[in-house]
Amino acid sequence: MADPTAKFQTIPAITTELINLNAIMHLPKPTEAFMSDIHGEYDAFQHVLRNGSGNVKQKIRDCFAGELNEATLQRFAFLVYYPEERLAYLHQHETGDELQQWYLDNVQRLVRLLAFTATKYSRSKVRKAMAPNFAYITEELLYNDDRTADKQAYYWAIIQHLIGLRQVDAWIAATCDTIQRLTVDRIHIVGDIYDRGPAPDKVVEALMARGGVDIQWGNHDILWLGGAAGSALCIANLVRISARYNNLDILEDTYGINLRHLAQLAARYYGDNPAFRPKVATGDELAADEALDITRIHQAIAIIQFKLEGPVIKRRPEFGMAHRLLLDKLDAAQTHITLNGHTYPIHDGCFATVDPTDPYALNDEEQAVISQLVTAFTHSERLHRHMDFLVSHGSMYRRYNHNLLIHGCVPVDTAGEFVGLTLQGKTYRGPALFDLLEENLRTAYAHPEQRADLATDLLWYLWTGPNSPLFGKHDMTTFERYFIDAPETHDEHPNPYYQLRHSADFVRQLLTAFGMDPATDHVINGHTPVKKGKSPILADGKMFVIDGGFSRPYQATTGIGGYTLLDNSNGMQLVTHQPFTSKADALAHLTDIVSTKRVVETEAKRRTVAETDVGRQLAGQIATLEKRLARLQGE
Structure with missing residues (x-):
């Protein structure tokens, strides 16, 4: 990294810069905004960005x-x-x-x-x-x-x-x-720009134009990073989610991903199926033939996904996911499935391409479709432009100005001890697990031509693995929710972290493990929507959960339209946003998002730049310049 003081080599230049830097150190700490789980809701995000969360x-x-x-x-x-x-x-x-x-x-x-x-x-x-x-x-x-x-x-x-x-x-x-x-x-984005909403690409463009941005990757962002890195499994998952939420336009119109081959395959093998009809936003309508096309695509890509999971689970026993091999648990007629000693009837089954003798094998048409999709994703210039930004400005976690930013969780057992992933005899837990997964993500993204290596497989593990910090559950029961009515099979077993994070002692332990001050610092989480009536402030104010429902499908659960956490020189404020109707409506009636601010921490003395991470960097520059000045004055 270049030395920012290198250009100051004369006594007048050094003294001028020292005066400037010392003056900056006494300025008030600038305002930071934390947002999470935007999920493509560009208009609402853009409005909050433009109005500075009401500021x-x-x-x-x-x-x-x-x-x-x-x-x-x-x-x-x-x-x-x-x-x-x-x-x-x-x-x-x-x-x-x-x-x-x-x-x-x-x-x-x-x-x-x-x-x-x-x-x-x-x-x-x-x-x-x-x-x-x-x-x-x-x-x-x-x-x-x-x-x-x-x-x-x-x-x-x-x-x-x-x-x-x-x-x-x-x-x-x-x-x-x-x-x-x-x-x-x-602006800190604490994960999940992508999926569900219509315009994540516009969110990224706005962030690219804005500057002063960092991103903590969310599990849904990982799918798109994985798609650009050539992970067939990540691609199958994100196409399935796009179909589920009637959002295939983002693939075809925005990123130039041709779905014609997938649609042809889907029309050949699949018909209407209630479990796979797309979720349509309130006020939107789909023509019957379009809804049928999406329903067919949804089934086709879901079956491809379930098939692709088999080889990865088998070649990576260290992932501990053998219990997620489900296609081979179907009976010969494919009308029942046996899980954990219990047999359940299948409803809305769509297994026309599943060979009972080799259930995880793609047929020739499916193989051609997924190969075509991998090529399209790895060669989409616009997608790579956006993913390059996520990689260059993103990380698994961030320590910034007394706040630890994590999208999902730090995997632990019920006693609060870190758990993780064992690879080649070494177990990675806590911060070491985050660092391992980030290193492999960057490797996989840099080498999209390597598609069956550990780094690429770990991208999928980040999405759905039992000890993934971004998933935070033991199982992703997508198959069961599609095909089995029994609610007990749908339980995904959240990591104990989500109960323990209510404890101030536990949060202080986390902060200590990540090299932060347990007395003054905080943890900021996204990922889990805060249910209506529940507080986003946990552990005596040491933990903030800021997924408040930017994503419209979650607003019935949260009752609001999202949270923004603000951190300025006077302290921290939690801003609660009401649901955003549309930009057109806001402009026509000059109706702002009604935002409620709650002061959650007040500083006795206004904080200055000197008390920030930037201030620490400036202090280092000041020390360097003072030494240089002393040397010149002594010559």
Whole structure:
């Protein structure tokens, strides 16, 4: 890693940088936002991103206290959230002097709001957040007081020339984006961008454009990383989930994955089947023929998935998953299955391609289909662009500013002792298990041509393995839920972690194991939706579970539309978001997501940059520069 102090080699340069760095250390700690389990719900995610989890409107209230009535404040807030859309509306409804006055009023307001938002940052950081094309103009407006007589004419001339040169709309959009970026400095995504919702690709694009982002991979993200890495099993799972949630468009239209061969196979062997009909969102409709096509595809890819599981389970006995070999437990007629000494009837069976004498063998058509899909996934440029971002900005866990970020769990037994995975005689538990799995994920992603190696098989283990930190259960009972009515066969046996994490002593043990301070630090989890009426704050405030239901299928369980956890210089706040209807509805009625903030931890003294991970890095740079300065002054 390059030395950031290397360019400062003279006494004037070093002293200037030392003054700058020491000043930055005394600035307030910037705001961080934590979100999880977005599951492709782009519109809701984008709205929360744009309104800074409610912080943008609060800053407007604070900046213009007593100056704006509620209607004006709401219109201005939506200008900051959605500048392009509000400007388009403005041009349809305002002309002439009214339009000119609107520009003069709102450019001035945006400059004031930007100045108010920028107080926590150095000029250098504010400049980096600006659109380069407008940085000079914005700084002139930002750092000149329009109330000073000598500057009024200069200030207003800039604004009027922006209007006259027809650059004012672009400047407004750029400035609104800067305000959004400065309101929340860093975004942590605690897993599961993908699956269920319609537009995970747009979520990734928004994060790529935003900057200041890190990602802790979720189990659903692993399927897509595995697909890009050439894992046939990950591909089968994610195609099945896409069919289940009526979301095959993401494959075909967004990532260019051709499903024609799969559809032809499905039409040849499968018909209508109630267990495999797609789940359709409220308000959406599917034509009967389209629903039938998806139902057939759903069955075809599910059977391919169950077949593909067999060879991996057999060649990896160390995964401890032999009990998940189910196709060979069917009777000869394929109407009953025997599990754990009990025989159950099969309902909605679809085993036309399953050979009872060799149940895990793909037939020639299935082999051709899965080979074609693997080729399509490994050669999709857009998919790899998005997965490259997830790999470069992602990790299995992260320690950041006194918070340990983990999507799922740290596998333990009922006594709270770490359990894990034994490979070649060595058992990996706790942080070592996370590190092993991350190392192998990166290896598998870097070498998609190797498709039956341990690294690729571990990608699938991350999705469904009994001691996977991202799955957090002993079994994934997909087969049983499709084909067996008996509820006892559906139990997936969550890891004891999910009960133990209510204990402050247990959470302190986790923090210690991951090299953190058990007295001051926290664990932040996603993955498990917080049920209606339950608190997301556990273990006396040491643990936060922030999966609150961005994903619409979970909102009946959670009763809300998601959580955001905010960590700023004054402490931590949990923001509860109400369900988001649509962007169009929000813009038509200027209806914001109603957000409730709950202060969960307050700092007695406002925290500064010096108390953050960035501050520790700056302290190292200061020490290096001081040594260099002392050497030069002694020469």
